Amino acid sequence: TQLLEQSPQFLSIQEGENLTVYCNSSSVFSSLQWYRQEPGEGPVLLVTVVTGGEVKKLKRLTFQFGDARKDSSLHITAAQPGDTGLYLCAGDRSGGATNKLIFGTGTLLAVQP
Amino acid sequence: ETGVTQSPTHLIKTRGQQVTLRCSSQSGHNTVSWYQQALGQGPQFIFQYYREEENGRGNFPPRFSGLQFPNYSSELNVNALELDDSALYLCASSQGGRNQPQHFGDGTRLSIL
Numbered sequence: 001t002q003l004l005e006q007s008p009q010f011l012s013i014q015e016g017e018n019l020t021v022y023c024n025s026s027s028v029f030s031s032l033q034w035y036r037q038e039p040g041e042g043p044v045l046l047v048t049v050v051t052g053g054e055v056k057k058l059k060r061l062t063f064q065f066g067d068a069r070k071d072s073s074l075h076i077t078a079a080q081p082g083d084t085g086l087y088l089c090a091g092d093r094s095g096g097a098t099n100k101l102i103f104g105t106g107t108l109l110a111v112q113p
Numbered sequence: 114e115t116g117v118t119q120s121p122t123h124l125i126k127t128r129g130q131q132v133t134l135r136c137s138s139q140s141g142h143n144t145v146s147w148y149q150q151a152l153g154q155g156p157q158f159i160f161q162y163y164r165e166e167e168n169g170r171g172n173f174p175p176r177f178s179g180l181q182f183p184n185y186s187s188e189l190n191v192n193a194l195e196l197d198d199s200a201l202y203l204c205a206s207s208q209g210g211r212n213q214p215q216h217f218g219d220g221t222r223l224s225i226l
Contacts, residue, residue, distance in 0.1 A: 004155075031212040042117075042203050042217035043156070050212055088155050092212055099213050100146070100169050101205075103155030 023089035136204030144209035
């Protein structure tokens, strides 16, 4: 059972376009993290959102955590070829000292110049 | 600040063999988590180590085991390797506790023949 579903799975767009990636679950998370992963490398943390309804911006990337802390979205404005990669959302459901991450299925983004 | 480093980067084994993968955590981090990432999928949580003890485990059989050392580095051991164990094995370190961001190494690519 996949707790976190991401959509779309694949996205190929032209440079300058906008896009939104969705991360949905029926479970509540104490926080949600977004990562970007390039071939041959490990995931690189982009942002952590903790509070329901929270919005964080990182240059052209806007992240939102759902009010119920079950879903999140990543919006990229004016995409560039350097944005190409696998985008992963990961929810933290653990308690106490364990922060076990549940990863989504991933969204593979290709931005064509 | 030294990031998370993993060794080796690539490894080829045959079915039934045993393997040990190594991870050095980022300075200041006392918690190490291991993940398995199959091709085209998001990482799956294997287990986490905190202060040299296992502190949470995912849905992996006992032939997946680990260690954490006093300097917070860690090993992942897999016995009786199976073809399905072919994957990218990722190590992530953090300061432990809920909602703490996890920082990943570039992984070890394990291929089972």
